[in-house]
Amino acid sequence: MSADDLVPPSSVVLVSGGSRGLGLEIVGDLLGRGVAVAAFARTVTPELDALARKHTGRALVGPVDVTDREAVASFVRTVERELGVVDGLVNNAAVGQDSLHVHTSPDRVASIVTTNLTAPLLLTRLVVRRLLAAGRRGRIVNVTSICAQRGFPGLVTYAATKGAMEAATRALARELRDRVLVNCVAPGFFASEMSAVLGSTQLDQIVRRTPTGHLTEPDEVAPLVRMLLLEHTNVQGQVLTTDGGASI
Amino acid sequence: MATLDRSRIRDLMGEVLAARGGTLPADESTELRSLGFRSLDFSELALRVEDETGTELNFDAPGLRRIATVGDVLDFLQDLQAA
């Protein structure tokens, strides 16, 4: 098989939810490898802004709500103009949940589904349409969660969205075949604004059940995302779990 | 919006406990653990309050984790109705 037959490493990567937590880590990691990176979140944090300034010409950041279709489409057009066609997408933006299903309002259920499932499906559709129209190949990494595979109380709708993204990943991989590699990275719980709602007793419990004895850190997840975006591995339609073995 | 007062919530809590073969002690500092009052019992109580007031009471789990005594349950449900 010649290199021309393989999906090339991504050269322009779009990261949703790149302002903090895992998204920020992924943006920093990819910029550090010489990749051009565009990132958005509803609010651009000073940390993300600083990264963009450090890598002027190769980084583009902006305040965009992933559920706002117009704003997302306009940002993608700007990225194309300034950095080139997006050939790598990391669907990372998501909102968490910590409420029993019976006590979660219908509006909250709908809004979690909109942000964590509808929005990444539409962003993926947009990016793949641009890629195919340009006759290019690309790679997509969906950040899901261990919650897609294992049951945790208080996370019913969140888990449903992450499980749906894993299912969509497999279907997309079949559709897009050798043109776009589509995979998931499923982290276990890690410390971030999203998991701050977990009580210390719950976190201790998770650590006790984790063979490696520690919660996954964002800088342990970023290398997996990078590998799926930049290396030749022939991995397609898969979920890579990084949870210290807690789920085995 | 209709709200239930503390004594009515207390009655309902007593009914939830009675259905499990328990009784609600007068002392509000009694630990829920000693009564076998678990998180789904709390859900049942909250839903009974909803039924009587006709208003949904939705809430996140972190608040629930701070509830340890009978008095905490009554405070939580009163505060929730006032919110």
Ligand SMILES: NC(=O)c1ccc[n+]([C@@H]2O[C@H](COP(=O)([O-])OP(=O)(O)OC[C@H]3O[C@@H](n4cnc5c(N)ncnc54)[C@H](OP(=O)(O)O)[C@@H]3O)[C@@H](O)[C@H]2O)c1
């Ligand atoms: N933390 C964990 O334990 C854990 C475990 C497994 C998987 N994950 C997954 O890892 C990913 C990152 O999570 P994290 O823990 O780093 O979360 P986080 O710290 O809360 O960061 C979430 C990011 O998404 C952005 N975002 C949220 N809603 C958005 C919207 N409507 N439009 C645009 N951006 C939005 C946030 O920025 P704004 O709020 O400014 O928009 C932020 O940049 C998520 O997909 C999450 O489900 C997390």
